[in-house]
Amino acid sequence: MDILGWVLIIALFVIGMAGAIFPILPAAVAVYGAFFVYGWFxxxxxxxxxxxxxxxxxxxxxxxxxxxxxxxxxKRFGGSRPSIIGSTIGIIIGPFVIPGIGLIIGPFLGAFIGEMISGSDVQRSAKASLGAVVGLFTSSVITVILQLVMIILFFVWIAMF
Known part of the structure; x- marks a missing residue:
């Protein structure tokens, strides 16, 4: 049973880290869930x-x-609220519509469409779209760092107690 417990814990950590790259996976929830699996086992x-x-x-x-x-x-690249909403929708839908590159194209197109709907020109819409991709990558880096902190803290904690 110990082996099964560790396999599940490690699998949840892997799913969590993969979720930093693929936002459709429950990144933080998977890592957090691993702590409960440890507790149950x-x-x-x-x-x-x-x-x-x-x-x-x-x-x-x-x-x-x-x-x-x-x-x-x-926002940093000049986008408006509709482009933020479009980017968010694109992050969710993009990977399903265009597997693989949809993760990048989704928020890009979502922000572009949102900015165009708000009445912006093509240049401003493209700039906001670039901001959506920069935000996505920055968010992924922050997610990886914070989840690594969670996992390291977990191992340090169980080693100490």
Whole structure:
């Protein structure tokens, strides 16, 4: 049973890290879920309120940063609210419509269409679209870093207790 527990934990960590690259996967939730799997297989005694508070705050920061950093990218490149909404829709739909490159094309087109709907010209719409892609990549980097912090903290915590 120990082997099964560790296989599930590692699988959830891998899914979480893959979710940093493919936003359709439940990145932070998978990493957070691995802590519960550890608890069910090996006991929750190692985790106290401080561990759960830190991990929960990181998960909240991940959710906030996913949206805020993507929106920041669009705004920083001159986009409006409709382009932020379009970019968000594109992040969700893009990978399904165009597997592989849809992750990049989706937010790009979504921001472009949103900016065009708001009455902007093609040049400004293209600039906002570039911002959506920059925001997506920046958000992915932040997600990888914060999730690595969560995973490292987990291993340090179980080694100490």
């Amino acid at each position: 090996f006991g929750f005694e190692s985790f106290n309120w401080f561990f759960w508070t830190i991990q929960t705050l990181i998960v909240v920061a991940l959710f906030v940063s996913d949206y805020a950093v993507s929106a920041w990218g669009v």
